[in-house]
């Protein structure tokens with residue numbers, strides 16, 4: 001098994017691809033803390049509240065958002081609407097009691113934080129290795145390859161890729177091959193998201209299978 005880095009930045013090929021589910025599974029499996037630097041939209045709940053709910057971890061495992069915006073929009077747009085200025089300098093890696101930390105981005109990769117910077121600039125500012133979450137099925141080669149090439153363009157340390165959902169071996173093979181991805185994992189569709197299902201999916205995904 002490839003050693004999972006102590007700190008990981010989770011991004012996705014899109015919004016709603018399963019970043020928060022993966023974050024919760026990694027937090028549960030590793031006993032890691034969680035930080036969502038930018039949250040845009042609070043309904044039905046914030047990602048921090050969701051991960052708290054799914055993992056059952058105490059409040060001490062959670063670091064407050066640097067920017068928690070009301071509107072479910074791109075962070076740059078939500079901030080502009082709300083008269084807030086987001087600066088890269090605002091984001092400082094939490095000095096945590098937990099050694100391990102899972103950081104969750106907002107939306108996909110090319111998501112603006114302000115008129116100057118996008119999510120990969122935040123990854124580089126924080127200096128964290130990145131895990132890219134993608135859908136497992138039809139259409140994912142395109143979205144995943146575009147995200148990988150963009151991350152490479154920014155010089156981000158891309159640690160691995162997770163294909164979330166029903167297994168699709170030819171997509172796994174294509175992304176490993178064309179993306180030069182060593183750590184390629186498949187995370188299962190969970191019947192219901194619970195502490196137990198998150199933990200067993202963590203073990204099956206990251207512990208039992210060679211990437």
Ligand SMILES: Nc1ncnc2c1ncn2[C@@H]1O[C@H](COP(=O)(O)OP(=O)(O)O)[C@@H](O)[C@H]1O
Nearest residue numbers: 012015016017018019020021164165188189190
């Ligand atoms: N592997 C999975 N098994 C079951 N439900 C999932 C899985 N991945 C994502 N979901 C569901 O899909 C929705 C979007 O997932 P989420 O993790 O919130 O995406 P993101 O953080 O990328 O926006 C949620 O309702 C979540 O419960």
Ligand SMILES: [Mg+2]
Nearest residue numbers: 019020047104
């Ligand atoms: Mg999320």
